[in-house]
Amino acid sequence: MKYALHRHIIRDKNFTTKYLASLCCVVFAAAPLASLASQLGPADIEQALRCNDLAKWTQVMRDLGPWADQEVAAGRLVRTSLTQLRFSNKPIVDYVFPAPVKLLGQEATGFANSMGMLPAVTVFFMAAPAALRQVFERDGHAFQCKMVSELKGETCKASRPIPQDTVDPAWGNAKLQFVLNITTGEALLPPGVTMVACTVLPVEGNPFR
Secondary structure: OOOHHHHHHOOOOOOOHHHHHHHHHHHHHHOOOOOOHHHOOHHHHHHHHOOOOHHHHHHHHHHHHHHHHHHHHOOOOEEEOOOOOOOOOOOOOEEEEEEEEEEOOEEEEEEEEEEOOEEEEEEEEOOOHHHHHHHHHHOOOOOEEEEEOOOOEEEEEEEEEOOHHHOOHHHOOOOEEEEEEEEOOOOOOOOOOEEEEEEEEEOOOOOOO
């Protein structure tokens, strides 16, 4: 149970979370500081979650934690946990909107900057997974879904190669893809909550294997 989400969403013998984390650290450190954390907002999170803009995804992953902590200090966000599984000794901390916010046309209750042990733009919705899939399908994403007994729910995945000319050299010329996951399950999430996460993986990565 402890590693159920990690096993079923990101399982690949050719790819390690350590490699992705090291790539992300390089990219986030090299990213320009023109956009301050104070300028981030729900619209940026929504754009990064669409899984079609590497520059926006990188910016949001870099700024999301500092911006969220800033919003918590100002009383505009609450730090808590929306997920029930644990993947390491490090606590999983999610951020909850005091009042639901509309993202992708659906009611979003909170967000996080990880999916399991991977860096990801993650948003929690009070919405049916089918309604969320339709939003992304209109953007050209195609999903494969499967039931996962450990989660007592369903996880759907779509992937899309990232054009090489949009990949920052800080990624080391890696061939990358967006991976989008839409997950439900009473072992992981509160009733009625659907988790949507956009992460970046090498093209040779194979989630769900």
